Amino acid sequence: MPLLILLAGVVGALVPVNAGWREAEQGTTIYLRSNGVHTDIVMPANANGLDWRPLLPEGDFAAPPFGARWFGFGAGERKVYLETPTWRDLTLGTALHALTGGERVLHVDRTADPGVELVAIRLRPEEYRRLWAAIRAEFDGPPRRIDHAGYGSDDAFYEGRGHASAVQTCNQWVADKLRLAGVRTSLWSPLPNGLMWRYRKADQPG
Numbered sequence: 001m002p003l004l005i006l007l008a009g010v011v012g013a014l015v016p017v018n019a020g021w022r023e024a025e026q027g028t029t030i031y032l033r034s035n036g037v038h039t040d041i042v043m044p045a046n047a048n049g050l051d052w053r054p055l056l057p058e059g060d061f062a063a064p065p066f067g068a069r070w071f072g073f074g075a076g077e078r079k080v081y082l083e084t085p086t087w088r089d090l091t092l093g094t095a096l097h098a099l100t101g102g103e104r105v106l107h108v109d110r111t112a113d114p115g116v117e118l119v120a121i122r123l124r125p126e127e128y129r130r131l132w133a134a135i136r137a138e139f140d141g142p143p144r145r146i147d148h149a150g151y152g153s154d155d156a157f158y159e160g161r162g163h164a165s166a167v168q169t170c171n172q173w174v175a176d177k178l179r180l181a182g183v184r185t186s187l188w189s190p191l192p193n194g195l196m197w198r199y200r201k202a203d204q205p206g
Contacts (some may be wrong), residue, residue, distance in 0.1 A: 005166070005190075012188025013195070021184035023200075024124045030131065031118040031202060032174065033072060034192040039174045040074040040107075041135065042114040048125050050132045056108055056156075060145050063153035065112040072109040072155075073135050075173040077102040077164035081157060082148055101165040104173075105146060106138060109155040118202035121183060131181035137161070171195055 031042040045052055045068060052071045058064055079102055080095075123131065140161035148157050164170065169190045178185040189195040 009188065009190050009194055012190075013186045013193070013197075015187040016184050016198075017179050017187055018182055018184045021182060024122045024127070027122045027124050028128045029120050029122045030128070031114045031120055032196060032199065033115045033118050034196055035117075036192060038074060038076070039171045039192045039195060040072040040109075041131075041174055041177060042070055042072045042111075042118070043132070043135075045069050045071055045110075048128050048132075050129065055136070055139075055143055056110065058110070060108075060143075060156045061110050061154055062150065064110040065154060068110045068112055068154070070111045070114050072107075072111060072115070074107045074170055075104055075138065075160055075164065076107065076170045078105050080164075081105050081107060082146070099166040101163045104160040104162050104164045104168075106158040106160045107155060108158060109152075111154055114202070119196050119199035120202040121178075121199050123181065123183070127181045127183060131177060131183075134177045134180040166190070 028044065028047045030044075033040045033042050043052070056071065082105070138161050139158060144159040146157040146159060150156050162168070164173075167188075167190075171189050171192050171194070175185045175189045175195055185198065186194050
């Protein structure tokens with residue numbers, strides 16, 4: 001079974017959706033940020049008339065940097081996010097619960113810069129608006145902050161929509177949002193590598 005899942009992940013990463021999409025020559029740049037296991041979408045705090053700051057105010061975060069210009073968005077299973085501050089804390093029970101389907105929560109960080117080890121995607125205005133709307137819909141109404149300390153001073157957890165599982169992983173969540181925006185992405189990408197390879201390194205020109 002693990003080999004079958006691995007094979008399906010390889011095939012899914014190679015099969016594109018929105019195959020005709022090409023990156024815009026001009027537009028708004030967003031980033032994908034990965035730690036090797038999990039991927040986030042990083043967006044400007046305010047662009048194309050769409051502002052995250054009123055929805056996710058400074059008061060939701062312990063001590064965000066002054067004048068934070070970026071928001072990072074990720075999704076994951078509740079127990080993994082809230083009960084596993086480091087990978088050393090991940091138990092077999094928590095992992096099995098996540099793989100078989102648990103509640104999805106959203107993780108948001110409010111930062112001064114997008115981060116490191118990024119890939120960049122430049123979007124047309126209509127693509128950016130679709131991506132913004134797709135992520136906004138994941139809060140399932142007004143954002144509801146979860147009473148949790150977060151991982152640091154600049155992040156917070158929110159109630160999400162739906163469930164996470166071995167099929168609907170945190171990385172597939174990112175792929176789904178890019179698909180809804182109209183961006184070329186992988187059909188099924190349970191792991192970051194199946195997604196990140198499609199886009200240019202952030203330090204490379206256009």
